[in-house]
Amino acid sequence: MTKEENEQRLAYLKNIVLNMPEVPGSYQFKDETGTIIYVGKAKNLKRRVSSYFLKEVDRFKTKVLVSKIRDISYFTVKTEEDALLLENSLIKKYNPKYNVLLKDGKTYPSIVVTKEYLPRIFKTRNINKKNGTYYGPFPHISAMYNVLDIINRVFKPRRCHFPITREGIAAGKYKTCLEYHLHNCMAPCVGKQSYEDYQENIRQAREVLKGNTRELGDWLYKLMEKNAEMLRFEQAEALKQRYILLREFVAKSEVVSHTITDVDVFSITDDELRKHAFINYIHVTNGTINQSFTYEYKRKLDETDEDLLLTAIPEIRERFGSHAKEVIVPFEMDWKLKDAEFFIPQRGDKKHLLELSEMNGKQYKFDRLKQAEKLNPEQKHTRLMKELQNKLKLSKLPYQIECFDNSNISGTDAVAGCIVYKGMKPSRKDYRKYNIKTVSGPDDYASMQEVVRRRYSRMIEEQTPLPDLIITDGGKGQMEVVREVVEDELKLSIPIAGLAKDDRHRTNELLFGFPPRVIGLKTDSELFHVLTQIQDEVHRYAITFHRDKRSKHALHSELDDIKGIGPKTRDLLLQKLKSVKKIKEADNQLLTDILGTSKGNLVYAHFHPTEPAPAV
Known part of the structure; x- marks a missing residue:
């Protein structure tokens, strides 16, 4: 486009905006093919849509959206809530490219009460509202089976799949089945249970599904008391058993407060990159939580948390058929609902509900993260590198990390080790002693300065890739001596961090910067565990090298210093004479008898240098 x-495109669009009314409504952006690419809502259509065409719009994704717009259409409504609902229905209908995406790839089961003459109650994943009334969905399958179990035990709805009709019952077409003999059904199909009694049980089961267990x-x-007063003891006993089962079921539920009757609770949790958001919904009826569900939304235009909640609340309330008059949210909302009010609790049971919702959202986020990382382990390593980059405010991802450690005993057999981690995994082929x-x-x-100087001088000479981060096994002192070599001597710009230990020799803090400062990092976090693994690995590597060197030194024999005498000759002498002392004391004849003339003379001459060489 020239x-x-x-300029002609923008002039055309701005002319549409100038003629827009200043009332609530929904607007739709269309591309060159006439396809709706974005649906929005507004309390004031003219003011909201004009904001897209201001010069100070600096969000890249919004600029991309605006560059795709070729036409604008809109609908006006009377209230803010109508604008929310209209936006919601249009997004569902057109699925615009740039709108928030609800990631609802999994179909959770619901419980259906069918519209048959003798209704059935069972779980299903196929929603067709012509066939019955649906309750759910249930994200936790165990919770759904608990509800079905209490309904089957208490109200005994029929479990057969026959299309039972009034005429069929009157004609005696049906027979009792095994479920009747197992006391799982009261056989309404043969008239052993009246139609009115069966329907009453179904009504009560609906109350359980709605969460009205306390009233029921x-x-x-x-x-039960009324039947007992009328001396109907069998009916009273049956009601008593039903009451006890229902009370046991309620006892297992999360009881919040008997003063809270009908409330919706929403909270939002972001992921680290703010690309996705997890919105948790809790519905409380008669003081008991009867729904808890978390939805995952994908941001398309860097939408704010308020934008996401405003998109999600009408949709979720519609899905669950909620008409709660009070909606608990974590922050102020500029918009209003027609038949409900937003409320931000500061204390008490409602504050507890909001915290519970936030906890569920965070747990869902954690579960999704773990599930994704199991399928793709590299995702975890990338996440940890990004977390470390953000913590240290590094200019690039710390893909290659190197760590040093010294090892000696009173200065003897002094050695050092350098380990290399690439992508948060040990690269053992790059380890150096x-x-x-x-x-x-x-x-x-x-010692640390010598090793760092030798390593990076050689890497510069050989032009091999330098590390993205250096970690020292120590605190401020170690960091400073490394910095003197890396920055002052070699003129390299490599970030340097340090892992300091406490009085019990346990790593307790991460240091970074010049002068070094403590970086806020929880000691039970995954990143901290990886950093301590790096520290433990370099310590193990240096200690192992030191032990090997010390062992070789301890096993060194004076015989190894005799030129021309190898390990086999040395072992033969020790086998015959048992010790170096006896070898020293042996005469030339004995040594030549064991080793031969040439080697025997070499050994004898080594231990008796002042004596003349024996005649050959």
């Missing part, structure tokens, strides 16, 4: 064509329990208790050459005595700082 500059002139773009009170009604059953009063009916160093014998300390220029430092005498137990000077850890000087």
Whole structure:
């Protein structure tokens, strides 16, 4: 598109905006093919839509959207809630490219009460409202089976699949089945249970599905007492058993407060990159939680948390058929609902409900993250690298991390180790061992400087990739001596961090910067565990190298210093004479008898250098 064509496009769109009314409504952006690419809502259509064409719009994704718009249409409504509902229905109808996406890939089961002559109650994943009334969905399958179990045990709806009719019952077409003999059904199909009694049971089952268990329990208790007063003891006993089962079921539910009757609760949890949001919904009826569900939404235009909640609340309330007059939310909402009010609790039971909703949202986010990382382990490593990058405010992802450690005993057999992690995983082929050459005595700082100088001087010379982050096994002192070499001597710009230990020699803090400062990092977090693994690995590597070197030194024999005498000759001498002392004391004849003339003379001459060489 040329500059002139773009100017004509913007002029056309701005002319539409100028003629828009200043009333609530929904607007639709269309592309060059006439396809709706975005549906929005507004309390003031003219003011909201004109904001898209202001020069100060700086969000990249919004600029992309605006560049795709070729036409604008809109609908006006009377109230803010009508605008919300209209937006919701249009998004469902057209599924616009740039609108928030509800990631509802999994169909959760619901419980249906059919519209048959003798209704059935069972679970289903196929929703067809012509066939019955649906309750749910149930994200937790165990909770759904608990509800079905109490309904089957208490109200005994029929479980057969026959299309039972009034005429069929009157004609005696049906027979009792096994469920009747197992006391799971009271056989309304053969008239052993009256139609009115069966329908009353179904009505009560609906109350359980709606969450009105307390009111139903009170009604059953009063009916039981009434039957007992009228000396109908069998009916009273049956009602008593039903009441007890219902009370046990309610006891297992989350009881919040008997003063809270009908409330919706919404909370929102973001992921680390703010690409997705998890909106948890809790419905409370008569003080008891009877619905809890978390939806995942994908942001398309960097929508705010308020935008997402405003999109989700009407849709979720519609899905669950909620008409609660009070909606608990975590922050102020600019919009209003026609038949409900937003409420932000500060304390008490409603505050507890909001915290419970937030906890469920965070748990859902954690579960989704773990599930994704099981399918793609690299995703976890990338997440940890990004987290470390954000914590340290690094300019690039710390893909290659190197860590150093020294090991010696009073300065003897001094060595150092360097380990390399790539993508948060050990790259053992890149590990390096160093014998300390220029430092005498137990000077850890000087040893560290020697090793760092040798490593990065060689990497510069060989032009191999330098690390994205250096981690020292120590605190401020170790960081400073490494910085002196890396930055002051070698003129390299490599970030340096340190892992400091407490009095019990346990890693307790991450240091970074110049001068070093403590980085806020929970010691029970995954990132902290990975960093301590790096520290433990470099410590293990350096200690193992030091032990190997010390062991070789301890096993060194004076025989190894004799030029021309190899391990086999040495072992033969030790086998015959048992010790180096006896080898030293042996005469030339004995040594030549064991080793032969040439090697025997070499060994004898080594231990008796002042004596003349024996005649050959």
